Amino acid sequence: MPTDTDLYARPDPDALLASISEGTTPSSKRGRLKVFFGMSAGVGKTYAMLEEARRRAAEGLDVVIGYAEPHIRPDTEVLLLGLEILPFKVVEYRGASLREFDLDAALTRKPSVLCVDELAHTNAPGLRHEKRWRDIDELLAAGINVYTTLNVQHLESVNDVVQRITGVAVRETLPDAVLERADEVELIDVSPEELVERLREGKIYRPEQAERATKQFFNTGNLLALRELALRTVAQRVDAQMREIRRRTGTSEPWAVSDRVLICISAAPTSARLIRSGKRLATSLRADFLVVNVESPGAKMPSDRDRHRLERHLRLAEQLGARVTTLSGADLPETLLDYARRNNVTKIVVGKPAAKLQSGWLRALGMARPSLVHELIRHSGAIDVYAIQGERETDDPPEADESVHRARADWRGYLSAAAMTAVVSTIGWPLLHVWGFANANVLMLYLLGVVLVAMRHSRSASIAASLLSVAAFDLLFVKPYFTLAISDRQYIVTFLVMLVTAVTISTLTLRIRGQADAARSREQQTAVQGALARDLAASRTPEQIATATVRHLCSLFRCPSVLLILRKDSLVPLGAPYAMDDRELGVARWSLDHSLPAGKGTQTLPAATALYLPLLAPQGAVGVVGLSARAEQLTTEARQLLDALMLQTAVSLERANLEAEARTAWERVESEFLRNTLLSGVSHELRTPLTVITGLASTLRESYEHLDDSTRNALLDSVASESARMNRLISNLLDMSRLDAGGLALRREWLYVTDLISPALRQLESRLEGREIRVDLPAGFPLLHVDPVAMERVLVNLFDNAAEYSPAGSPVEIVAAVNPDATLQITVADHGPGIPPGAESRVFDRFFRASTEGHPRGLGLGLAIAKAAVVAHGGTLAVRNRPAPNTGAIFTITLPVARDQPSVPPEVPNRTEA
């Protein structure tokens, strides 16, 4: 138990070391990532990395240089001597040859340690991944340990800070999570003064570059700030590790509740900075990091531009490792707090509202809604609320062109505002000037016009409509006519009320329209999901599932799409209206193997024709969906719908796969069972007559002289009958193997039932000896079109069965008749005990033998073969027992009779009589 003093004790250095060394032993097959981290170029990261590589190589590890910057410094280059270096992959891009890291060569070479410079590098177009850190991720997944280098300015979360410090926008950014996941981070630090010195000596860039670099980037002030950033990043990491160790070693610590930071963002341009600040806060608190966007159903429809910006913000948040959610609720603070409480959020970050004059006096009048921040603070309770000053990010183009865009888009609105005013004025004119109505009536008409415009067009159009209406009313219906001057001051009130009414109505109308639109789009999504679910429920095979999915995706995104399913370890495209060449298949394969999206619009193989998304079912990836949609079609909303559809498809595919697996497994078990039964049955059934024959033959040989004639004859008869039995058994086995080897090939001939029954009886002459065989075949039979050999076997097996299961000497009846439905019926009836109750359907199963008083003989194949042969002829074979009190089984063969009986040329009997 920890004592009080323990609580405040520093962590035990030994335990700390133990934990670190425990952390360094490879816990899984995944490779380990070591990052040499610095504040800027020139601190000696590559040098340190190569030194470390040499040390490892000297220890006997398999070390390979995957990529080192081509403009390498001479003293660094020396370190490469004696190390294996992978050749560059040369990529042609816009006439230039770019030298890139060769991922596939590295994966094939698979060294123990691989050095790859510049973690934040952006790959040339056409390579598998857009970013090098994804290459490295794949290397690590392949179990290769990687050394790499990184400058602080490339970290996504400090990107904005660096830009503010240095004034230089850094384009190549790296998600913080990559550094956070690194197993080891080594800070390479030099003082800013030394760095500037190195730069002057030309150790970092060539002199002319160095001159420019010094001015722009490498001034001491910048470097100090960058150094602080780098140190802080590493310090935070060390701090986090410390806490992790404390937690692990069980030291009591007040970390029972881990922090959760919730960042509320919107389409506003300031939100990007909000996300980065929030991320930094979360990192410093080592807290979870949630980003939400609240959509209010009452709000006006966002412009395309806003939607795209929001899209970017959400993606940035995802890149920074946030859990991103879009909420829907009319009351923003309430929705936000509700979500925060449900998710144990401890801190909420929101943007500080820009001060607006108007809101000041509106609030003074008690009309304005209180700001989000105020509302949140008032109701947040235990949750801390941070209001952060948002700033517009420079990569966001100004809004001006947006309003131009909107104005252009809305010219129809203004046109209809003008048209509406003209129509109302035309109707109003005679009312006032001819019939002398009061002008208040005309005013009502104008209001109606404004409402009509507001119902169909934007708010600005409806404001325009109300302004035009006021002007027209003043001009045409208020004395003095045809001037904008007014004689009565009371009209000012009229005008104001009209204006306010118009704005209010248009606001309300727009809100209702927005809600209707949102409802419609939700309804559409639900409908699409429902339709797919219906189609999938009706689909049994993967092909049907693919067809249904592809059809819905095509109609939803109005683009060709494809579904690839995994079959025998290769991807098979189903329903591909666009060309699936090897390259596209390769992209799809990558997506499947890594369970990640790939292709167009992603960071992996973006040159592909289509976007490939893995179909992830509970038990793993079952296929890939390819969608050649344009990137702007794939909004978050569309992606969410797509995710839902893909989950449905994936689950259906998995269900189909499992069904197929279960079926083959069952078939395998069944055939295994059959084989075992057959083997044991055959060996037993063959051995019995063989034993008898062997025994009898040896008896006859040894004691021939001592046996009298009648005994000798009896013994010889037994040999003959046992041999006959073996022959029947082998015939059945042959018939069965013929059936199994692809069914019966029927060689049909026209014949009479007599041609079947009489040879069958002749075959079993000795077996049926001593029995009365009653054959009842009425005259005038049709010809049957059957295979004589197969049908004879059917009858032989039925007669044999009758002989086996009825007492010796009891009669057997064979009756044939033509049924009214043009079928021929042959019954074989015995006087044995009949079929045991419940076994009527099983007697035709292979290896089924009805238990009788005596030991059942035979393999239980005869009836199964008979049934298969009759069914092959399009007939049926059934069995029933004789009605009580009689006993015996009645087998009934029903065969179809051909309507077109073959014709035989007639003869003239008179001429020919003998």
Added chain:
Amino acid sequence: MLVVEDEPPLQKFLRTALETNGYDVVEAANGTSALRHASNDRPDLVLLDLGLPDMDGLEVTRRLREWTRIPIVVVSARGQEGDKVAALDAGADDYVTKPFGVPELLARIRVALRHAAATQGSPGESAISLGDLNIDLANRRITRSGEEVHLTPNEFRLLAVLVKNPGRVLTHRQLLHEVWGPGSGNESHYLRVYVNQLRQKLEPEPVRPTLILTETGVGYRFRSD
């Protein structure tokens, strides 16, 4: 008697059975030596297994038929009805199906030898008597229990072919050729109809015939005593 058989136990069994019944046996284990023995030793009959290691039994039959009318009895297994028919149509005289008993084998051999003698010498008996049935082919007169039986020309021709080959199997094709001429080889239903008519007119119990026997998948055989 030339026995063409490649399985030693069967060879031994056939030699014993035949020698016990007074035939001399020459053995051949494959088709080539069978053809050589047939021309050198001039046997009275060839007992030929259809399954031989070097040559199809059917091929041996054809080669023999190129130069000799020597009777051939074919030995084959059940389920090879097509092979049997082919061998018979190629000129074999009869067949036995494995497994077979010695009496059956001897009966086939006797029938084949008798048939060979008949074709070489005088035409066989033209009048036979089977129980209460009398068939006089020369006078075209058939009586059953003393009463005359009327046959159509085709019925008569069919009966005549069968009676002239007592105990010998005749394939559908052979019978059709004899009765309806060489143009008809596939209309086996003619045979079914006429055999049925003959059975109705001649057999004491037509549903369990004893005169004209069906050889399933092969043809018909007229009873011999």
